[in-house]
Amino acid sequence: MTGTGTPTPPPEASLIRLAREATGLSPESAAAQAEIKLSGSRWRQIEAGYRKDSDKPVVARAHTLAHMAHAVGITPDRLEAAGRPDAAEVLQEIARPSTPAAMISALAGLEPWQRDVILRSLDARPRSRREKALLLRTLAEEIERQADADRDPPLGTEEAL
Known part of the structure; x- marks a missing residue:
């Protein structure tokens, strides 16, 4: 939890958010660049690490996270360093x-x-x-x-x- 009582996002979610912000994309624009069906609101949930309507934790599936990472230019190595080797493996195939x-x-x-x-x-x-x-x-x-x-x-x- 952060000081405001909201759950702390997992490391891969923070990495996705930082990379997206560095590219200047909104969550909607980044989601549109992913090669899968993904809404801006779902992108925000994954970045936050929880659903705001229920405070339930949100952890992206490897496939979804890999496509998000690809959309904002994250390498498989960085994704693996963030603790998601499963998504890094998928990202390697996407980036091939x-x-x-x-x-x-x-x-x-x-x-x-x-x-x-x-x-x-x-x-x-x-x-x-x-x-x-x-x-x-x-x-x-x-x-x-x-x-x-x-x-x-x-x-x-x-x-x-």
């Missing part, structure tokens, strides 16, 4: 590099070194696979728009006539 089909098709025409640069850049901060695929599709659409603009001379120019 994998390339979804949408990303592969978006990168197909690039040289291998170009693909590596782009994928490393996308991994510079935690993103869901869905978010990475969306970023790649958006980038590809923008490049196509620019290429189309380069091919079509503006109307009214000598080149267009």
